[in-house]
Amino acid sequence: MRKETRAYPQGVLWPVLALGLLVMGSQAPSPDAHRDLGYVLSPVSDDGAVARIGRQRSIDRSADLLKQYGNRVDPSHLGRFLKAQALMATPGHNLGLSISDAEYWRRSEPFLRFPALLGSQKFLKALWRVGGWKDAVRLIELSNAERTETQKWKVLAFRSQFIRSVDRTTFDRLLVFVPNQEQPDGTFMDQWIQFALDTSVRLDPSATRSVSMVSVSPGRAYMMDFGRFATADGSIVIRPTALAEESPSKNCFDCHKSAVLPVHPEAVYASSEPGIDQQLNAKIRDYGLWHPDGMDTEAYGPCLGPSDKSRSIRQVKEWAGEFELEEAAARRVADSMRCSQCHQDFAPLNGLVVVPSDRDAQSFRDGRALAQAYVENGWMPPGNKLSNTERRALWRCLQREYFDARTMKGDFVDWLEH
Numbered sequence: 001m002r003k004e005t006r007a008y009p010q011g012v013l014w015p016v017l018a019l020g021l022l023v024m025g026s027q028a029p030s031p032d033a034h035r036d037l038g039y040v041l042s043p044v045s046d047d048g049a050v051a052r053i054g055r056q057r058s059i060d061r062s063a064d065l066l067k068q069y070g071n072r073v074d075p076s077h078l079g080r081f082l083k084a085q086a087l088m089a090t091p092g093h094n095l096g097l098s099i100s101d102a103e104y105w106r107r108s109e110p111f112l113r114f115p116a117l118l119g120s121q122k123f124l125k126a127l128w129r130v131g132g133w134k135d136a137v138r139l140i141e142l143s144n145a146e147r148t149e150t151q152k153w154k155v156l157a158f159r160s161q162f163i164r165s166v167d168r169t170t171f172d173r174l175l176v177f178v179p180n181q182e183q184p185d186g187t188f189m190d191q192w193i194q195f196a197l198d199t200s201v202r203l204d205p206s207a208t209r210s211v212s213m214v215s216v217s218p219g220r221a222y223m224m225d226f227g228r229f230a231t232a233d234g235s236i237v238i239r240p241t242a243l244a245e246e247s248p249s250k251n252c253f254d255c256h257k258s259a260v261l262p263v264h265p266e267a268v269y270a271s272s273e274p275g276i277d278q279q280l281n282a283k284i285r286d287y288g289l290w291h292p293d294g295m296d297t298e299a300y301g302p303c304l305g306p307s308d309k310s311r312s313i314r315q316v317k318e319w320a321g322e323f324e325l326e327e328a329a330a331r332r333v334a335d336s337m338r339c340s341q342c343h344q345d346f347a348p349l350n351g352l353v354v355v356p357s358d359r360d361a362q363s364f365r366d367g368r369a370l371a372q373a374y375v376e377n378g379w380m381p382p383g384n385k386l387s388n389t390e391r392r393a394l395w396r397c398l399q400r401e402y403f404d405a406r407t408m409k410g411d412f413v414d415w416l417e418h
């Protein structure tokens, strides 16, 4: 035995050992797509109808994997996905960008300035008063009298079907659309400004303080959440919230696949004209794709419902399961699965918009993923004539084709593994 351990002459042994140690020491575990995906995307809950991934857990575990790999990942889809997720676990990167939130604000602030009226004390204080929002709307209407038809601001006070305000106090909103504003660099952008609104007299309106803005023109957009704060002298100031250490504002792109999301009010309290929500939504497609500075938007996955794929009726029936689709219904559902036909050009549906997570249960009123609500409510695909059952089956089929957290199968997983 002894002899064997001395197989290397003394002089050679040390360099060989040293080399071995060096190799072992520098060898971080290497990515294994299947194992890593199971770690990051396995469900945290499963109520039979839907298995949800853990939102924060997927961020933390992506960061954990990257650390194990010594922050070296290849430029594969999986590597880019892990990197994009892990960013949100990095202090100062609440918005999920490779540039810091402060740097994003520095670059975007010139394009996110409130039009004078909306930042004025008169307007802000009206919104602060119980029931004062109606006075705020009147101030806008008065100012509109001096604008040409195409420059007129549009107003919509409504109740959201989806999410609470960033300060978590209310579903009510005052959306102000300010078209064609000249920017400091001489270009023109539309501004979409949404105030959290307190229409009830029971709550203290000074507690409702969120306001968000998207400035957008074709191919370009900036966005930020703000808070309205009362100062000691009684005036109200507006400050960006993403810069706060405990930022309530996270990655906008998680939900805003198009820079502006459509509005589908549950109730309209006041509007500058009937059907204003539809008129506003009609602008969204023309803005086109947006790529926030410092964001690898493609790292969020392929678009749900690819249009270049053929699906057999048998496959659709199997996915639809207990919805028990007849042949003709299954064909209608299969024909409706081609979301990417439109969305690829302005809002690829990927990431959390389509993958059910525990955050849907916290953020959305009925706990459904955003795209699920659009399909099941019949808004998408546009102009469809599907029955209620077919709509629910359509979502089920899209989901099964894209990502099934139970089996770790689907287009999303295939994409990540290649």
Ligand code: HEC
Residues within 6 Å of the ligand: 160, 161, 162, 163, 173, 175, 192, 193, 194, 212, 213, 214, 223, 224, 225, 242, 249, 250, 251, 252, 253, 254, 255, 256, 259, 260, 261, 262, 263, 264, 363
């Ligand atoms: C959890 C999903 C979600 C996230 C994350 C999110 N939003 Fe939104 N946002 C919505 C929805 C849904 C609407 C549509 C109006 C409504 O129903 O409230 C909306 C509307 C808006 C509007 C009004 C104009 C429009 O697009 O309709 C602004 C401005 C806005 N969001 C800003 C932001 C900013 C800035 C961020 C990131 C700091 C952000 N949002 C992150 C879901 C989200």
Ligand code: HEC
Residues within 6 Å of the ligand: 256, 257, 258, 260, 261, 262, 281, 282, 284, 285, 304, 305, 336, 337, 338, 339, 340, 341, 342, 343, 347, 349, 353, 370, 371, 374, 375, 380, 381, 382
């Ligand atoms: C014929 C074109 C077209 C098809 C096909 C289509 N959409 Fe849309 N979708 C739009 C347009 C335009 C908007 C934005 C304006 C609006 O909502 O009216 C939109 C908005 C959305 C939104 C809101 C969020 C966002 O990113 O803008 C979701 C979610 C959505 N569609 C899901 C789907 C799903 C799921 C499918 C497939 C079942 C689908 N759409 C098929 C055109 C389309």
